[in-house]
Amino acid sequence: xxxxxxKVELSVSxxxxxxxxxxxxxxxxxVLLQKTAAxxxxxxxxxxxxKNTSSPSFSxxxxxxxxxxxxxxxxLGVYDIDNSSVDxxxxxxxxxxxxxxxxxxxxxxxxxxxxxxKGKPAGKGTITVTAEEIKDNxxxxxxxxxxxxxxxxxxxxxxxxxxxxxxxxxxxxVSELQKAAHGSPVQYECIHPEKxxxxxxxxxxxxxxxxxxxxxxxxxxxxxxxxxxxxNFTVGxxxxxxxxxxxxxxxxxxxxxxxxxxxxxxxxSVGQVVQDYDTDKLFPAFGFGAKLPPDxxxxxxxxxxxxxxxxxxxxxxxxxxxxxxxxxPQLRLSGPTNFSPIxxxxxxxxxxxxxxxxxxxYFVLLILTDGEITxxxxxxxxxxxASRLPLSIIIIGVGPAxxxxxELLDGDDGVLRSTVGEAVARDIVQFVPFRQFKDAPxxxxxxxxxxxxxxxxVSYFKMRGLEPTKPSAPAKS
Numbered sequence: 001x002x003x004x005x006x007k008v009e010l011s012v013s014x015x016x017x018x019x020x021x022x023x024x025x026x027x028x029x030x031v032l033l034q035k036t037a038a039x040x041x042x043x044x045x046x047x048x049x050x051k052n053t054s055s056p057s058f059s060x061x062x063x064x065x066x067x068x069x070x071x072x073x074x075x076l077g078v079y080d081i082d083n084s085s086v087d088x089x090x091x092x093x094x095x096x097x098x099x100x101x102x103x104x105x106x107x108x109x110x111x112x113x114x115x116x117x118k119g120k121p122a123g124k125g126t127i128t129v130t131a132e133e134i135k136d137n138x139x140x141x142x143x144x145x146x147x148x149x150x151x152x153x154x155x156x157x158x159x160x161x162x163x164x165x166x167x168x169x170x171x172x173x174v175s176e177l178q179k180a181a182h183g184s185p186v187q188y189e190c191i192h193p194e195k196x197x198x199x200x201x202x203x204x205x206x207x208x209x210x211x212x213x214x215x216x217x218x219x220x221x222x223x224x225x226x227x228x229x230x231x232n233f234t235v236g237x238x239x240x241x242x243x244x245x246x247x248x249x250x251x252x253x254x255x256x257x258x259x260x261x262x263x264x265x266x267x268x269s270v271g272q273v274v275q276d277y278d279t280d281k282l283f284p285a286f287g288f289g290a291k292l293p294p295d296x297x298x299x300x301x302x303x304x305x306x307x308x309x310x311x312x313x314x315x316x317x318x319x320x321x322x323x324x325x326x327x328x329p330q331l332r333l334s335g336p337t338n339f340s341p342i343x344x345x346x347x348x349x350x351x352x353x354x355x356x357x358x359x360x361x362y363f364v365l366l367i368l369t370d371g372e373i374t375x376x377x378x379x380x381x382x383x384x385x386a387s388r389l390p391l392s393i394i395i396i397g398v399g400p401a402x403x404x405x406x407e408l409l410d411g412d413d414g415v416l417r418s419t420v421g422e423a424v425a426r427d428i429v430q431f432v433p434f435r436q437f438k439d440a441p442x443x444x445x446x447x448x449x450x451x452x453x454x455x456x457x458v459s460y461f462k463m464r465g466l467e468p469t470k471p472s473a474p475a476k477s
Contacts, residue, residue, distance in 0.1 A: 006222055007134040008066040008105065012047060013057040014078055014114070016124040020092040025054045026080035028094060030127075032062040035073035049081045063134070064101070068221060069450035070443055071273055072101040076127060078114065095122025102276030105131045108226040131226065139218040140174065142210060149190065149206035168192040168205035177213040185209040219468055221454035224359050224461060227468030231277035231362050231457075232349075235320055236342040237263060237305065238369035240289030241333045243399070252370055252399045253328060262398040262434050263368050264321055269445040270366055270394065271317035282313040285320045286342055291332040299334040301341040336374035339367060343382040343393065350389040359466040362457045363391045371401035376408075377419050383409060384416065387424040388463075392456045394449045397433040406431045426459050427452075 012030045020026050029049040033041040047058035066072070077096035079088050095114025104110060114125035150167050168190030180186040189204035196202050225231075244251030255261055275281055285305040292300055292307075304312035306323040314320040346365045353361035373379065383393065395410075397403040409416065410431040415423045430452050437445040461468075 009061040180210040340378035384418040
């Protein structure tokens with residue numbers, strides 16, 4: 001699993017802190033904690049203590065790992081330190097915030113009011129947090145040519161049985177490689193160490209010419225997100241007859257006494273991660289495969305979950321769940337199971353965004369289905385077209401089906417091709433069956449399906465040659 005792990009440093013400053021010291025201002029310090037279990041918090045680091053200030057700007061940065069595919073709940077607390085003990089229990093609390101790392105990096109810089117406890121502000125105190133990725137994103141792009149190599153298949157003689165044969169190697173400094181320019185390449189002898197030892201007359205196993213050497217910048221997922229790229233989240237839910245009557249406990253749409261089912265559990269798991277990267281938190285949500293009131297005449301393959309076709313947006317993940325619960329009793333589950341209409345719908349929006357020629361929008365479509373797909377060929381064609389757009393598709397299979405068709409769409413075992421043989425420009429589909437995660441922690445499903453998204457986003461903008469946009473002004477709320 002391509003886990004997206006980056007190191008991030010947080011810089012913290014505050015203003016208008018409460019004064020707890022008699023006759024002088026507070027001596028503040030900021031501590032960073034991360035939620036590790038239901039009510040368990042672990043300290044990750046703390047800043048230095050600054051003396052006699054109500055508007056500190058801490059120089060000690062707070063470092064932590066960043067994982068796109070999990071919700072990382074953080075707590076930043078500010079304390080007035082009046083003793084030398086490490087324990088903060090005997091120090092005055094000046095306020096704090098609870099926030100996710102996703103919210104911080106998607107804003108790059110954000111300012112929030114400090115609270116003494118939920119709903120109780122710490123006077124006029126505010127905290128400002130700025131995130132920065134720790135990285136060296138330099139890369140080298142080489143154009144190479146080789147002559148007089150020992151007779152083998154290729155430069156690293158590639159054998160299908162895995163027994164690749166070394167032809168030779170050479171060592172070079174970057175400064176030497178950079179001397180290569182078009183028309184005047186730098187050359188290196190390719191040496192095989194064993195042959196060099198055995199034969200006194202051995203010269204080399206060929207010559208490698210470095211024709212050009214460029215230092216380029218490899219942008220990361222966080223470069224794009226911190227540059228203001230919005231990740232737009234859209235949901236499509238399968239309401240076809242194969243799910244079973246929602247009133248029956250055997251149905252995949254049956255709501256248990258706690259108001260949940262596999263569809264909603266999957267939606268919640270993925271949605272709560274992605275929602276941090278979309279500023280307005282307005283998510284288009286669609287159903288497919290059902291007949292709708294009042295006439296129940298035809299099957300709809302892409303209807304607004306809130307029954308408002310001109311504005312299919314739901315407010316947050318909670319809004320999608322609310323709309324689902326409202327419409328479920330009003331639908332007649334039908335068929336066939338067509339994926340291509342909803343993929344084409346989101347593709348058309350992504351096409352519009354792509355025409356801006358900036359790295360400002362990316363789309364993630366989550367399809368929740370029981371897997372009985374009818375329009376497999378049209379869906380293949382839709383995915384191949386979508387692979388050239390700023391779009392990733394996540395399919396979660398609900399229920400006991402074998403999902404063979406879904407696995408073919410994923411393309412992990414080979415390259416997905418359209419009906420006329422055109423290959424996908426890049427891998428954009430990730431499929432997992434929900435049942436694999438039934439007994440796993442709630443976060444495991446999202447970790448599995450979202451792990452590929454950062455690389456897919458970067459690969460799209462790289463394919464288009466689009467740099468991250470410049471960060472906008474700090475967000476305040």
